[in-house]
Amino acid sequence: MLFAVEIKRDVSLNSVDPARVKDAVRRFAFLLGYVTRGYTDGKRSITLDAGSPLSLNPNTVKHTMTISYGVGNTIAVRARASALPWARRKISDIISYRLVQLLAHLEWEGLIDDEGVSEVEKNVSVAGRPFTHLAEPSVFCFVSTVIKIWLSMAACVAAVIVLMLFYGAIIIGIKDGRLFLEVTFGAISPEQLTAGASIVGIVIGGVTGLCLSIYFALSEVIEYMNKRIVSFAMFYAAVMCLFIIEEEAVIVTGAIAIALPFFAWVAYAFVWGLKKVFIMGADE
Numbered sequence: 001m002l003f004a005v006e007i008k009r010d011v012s013l014n015s016v017d018p019a020r021v022k023d024a025v026r027r028f029a030f031l032l033g034y035v036t037r038g039y040t041d042g043k044r045s046i047t048l049d050a051g052s053p054l055s056l057n058p059n060t061v062k063h064t065m066t067i068s069y070g071v072g073n074t075i076a077v078r079a080r081a082s083a084l085p086w087a088r089r090k091i092s093d094i095i096s097y098r099l100v101q102l103l104a105h106l107e108w109e110g111l112i113d114d115e116g117v118s119e120v121e122k123n124v125s126v127a128g129r130p131f132t133h134l135a136e137p138s139v140f141c142f143v144s145t146v147i148k149i150w151l152s153m154a155a156c157v158a159a160v161i162v163l164m165l166f167y168g169a170i171i172i173g174i175k176d177g178r179l180f181l182e183v184t185f186g187a188i189s190p191e192q193l194t195a196g197a198s199i200v201g202i203v204i205g206g207v208t209g210l211c212l213s214i215y216f217a218l219s220e221v222i223e224y225m226n227k228r229i230v231s232f233a234m235f236y237a238a239v240m241c242l243f244i245i246e247e248e249a250v251i252v253t254g255a256i257a258i259a260l261p262f263f264a265w266v267a268y269a270f271v272w273g274l275k276k277v278f279i280m281g282a283d284e
Contacts (some may be wrong), residue, residue, distance in 0.1 A: 010076050027109075033122030055226055056269070071207060148275055164208070208264075216264075
C-alpha cells in the first residue's frame with residue numbers, strides 16, 4: 001500500500017506583482033520538465049506535476065508541487081508524493097530537495113525575502129537530474145550499488161516464486177482439473193501437492209521473476225524503460241493471463257496473473273526504497 005508523503009513550506013515574498021510569481025514558477029517548470037496545470041489568476045495557485053508512476057530512478061519519482069501565492073505577502077509551497085512504507089524517508093528527501101530547488105529559483109528571480117531561505121538553499125543547483133545512488137564515484141561505491149541491485153533482483157525473484165507456489169497448489173489441487181489429470185493421474189497426498197506446487201512455483205516463478213527483475217534493474221539506468229514500467233507490467237500481466245489462467249479457477253488464477261508484475265515490483269522496490277539517495281557533485 002502506498003502512503004502519502006507531504007512537505008510544506010511557507011516563505012515571505014518581496015513586494016512584487018503576483019504575475020511575476022506565476023511567470024517565475026512557469027520558467028522553473030520549463031527548466032525542470034514539470035507539467036503545469038490547475039492555475040488561475042483568481043485562485044493564484046499553480047500545480048506542477050513531474051515524474052513517472054512506479055519510477056525506479058530517483059530523478060523521476062512521481063510527485064506534485066502546489067504553489068499558492070494569494071494569501072498576504074507569503075507564498076505556500078506543498079510537495080506531495082506516494083511512497084511504500086519503507087521508502088517514505090527516501091521519497092521525503094527527494095521531494096524536499098525539489099521544493100528547495102523551487103525556492104532557490106524564486107530567490108534568484110528576486111521574489112523571496114532574503115530571510116525566507118538559508119544561504120545553503122540559495123546555492124542549490126536548479127538541475128533536472130540531481131540524484132544518484134552512488135555516494136561518490138569510487139570502485140567501492142559502484143560495487144556496493146551493484147550488489148544492492150542484485151539484492152533487489154533476488155527479492156523480486158523470491159516474491160514471484162512464493163506467489164507461484166500458491167498458484168501451483170491451487171491448480172494441482174483442482175480435482176479433475178487439466179493439470180491434475182496430466183500430472184498425477186489420480187488422488188494426491190498433501191506431500192505430493194506440496195512437491196508439485198514447489199516444482200510449478202520454482203520453475204515458472206523463477207523464469208518469470210528473473211525476466212521482471214532484469215527489466216526493473218535496467219529501468220534504474222535506462223530512462224526509456226523506466227517511463228514505461230506501468231505499460232510493461234500491464235503487457236506482462238496480459239501475457240501471463242494467456243498461459244496461467246485455469247478455467248476451473250479462473251478468478252483466482254486470473255487475479256494472480258494480473259497482480260504478478262506489480263507484486264514483483266513491490267518486492268524489487270523493497271531494497272530500492274532502503275537505498276540512500278545522494279546529490280551528484282555534493283559531499284555526503
